[in-house]
Amino acid sequence: MRGQYSTKQRDAITNFLKTTSDHVSASEIIAHLKEMNISVGSATVYRTLDKLEKDGLVRKMTIGDGGGACYQYISQAECHQHFHLKCLGCGKLIHLDCEFLEDMEKHILSHHGFTISTGKTVIYGKCEDCKDA
Amino acid sequence: MRGQYSTKQRDAITNFLKTTSDHVSASEIIAHLKEMNISVGSATVYRTLDKLEKDGLVRKMTIGDGGGACYQYISQAECHQHFHLKCLGCGKLIHLDCEFLEDMEKHILSHHGFTISTGKTVIYGKCEDCKDA
């Protein structure tokens, strides 16, 4: 299918994403690899993430403002609906699994002809703790 | 209240945002001002936008990946629910006014304790024309 080798760096990156199963930024990956004493240039990280995204193994999303993109491994287990709520107050990222959102997706598809990409969408707002701020 | 002068540049920026009433990027603003023969440094644009955002007059949101932030004037008229759909295919930005989304907001607030910031949220996906791509 697609020629690609398995290298120390690539394995380390995918492994980190797999085990973290949360959103990590490119710089977090680089920092992590440095801690593991795996030398890796940032270019490699970006190229690898690019490839992984094209292969549909990770999801790339822009969370927040200038902080850069975040990446998340796509596990089979979470192929159901899964939105993200990002609190503008404390910065917390909330994973939201809710049947209601499936209805929303259906509604937007049937009424507005728009197919939502659940994984890429980040809903901004204030969480319970920050709503008064 | 807050000391701030009215200058040619600031007026031009707010005016452009008001009349456009759509999302504009910082570079679009700079380009526009250049066309109007108003000399303005990019630093001024960013500082002005910062201030306008803090004053609650414009809304800042990150649309897409690396393209930079977009700004939108907040008019009184559009205080109703208004979400944005961004097509990952053609890049089109769709303004969505829909009662269904009010229900969604209510649901997320009552069931998940999260107050959605409608203006900041961008829903990603594929529009009708791009859904097969």
Place this chain on the structure above:
DNA sequence: CTAGTTGCAAAGAGTTTGCATGGCG
């Protein structure tokens, strides 16, 4: 051996900051 990979360094885009000048009130 060959094609995919890596690292470094340089190049970019977008945004922020320091500092001296200029302008509103």
Place this chain on the structure above:
DNA sequence: CGCCATGCAAACTCTTTGCAACTAG
């Protein structure tokens, strides 16, 4: 006049690209 705003350039962050060296299969 005082304070705020502006411009320019330098600094910064995140990301991409060119290129030569390297390595998995």
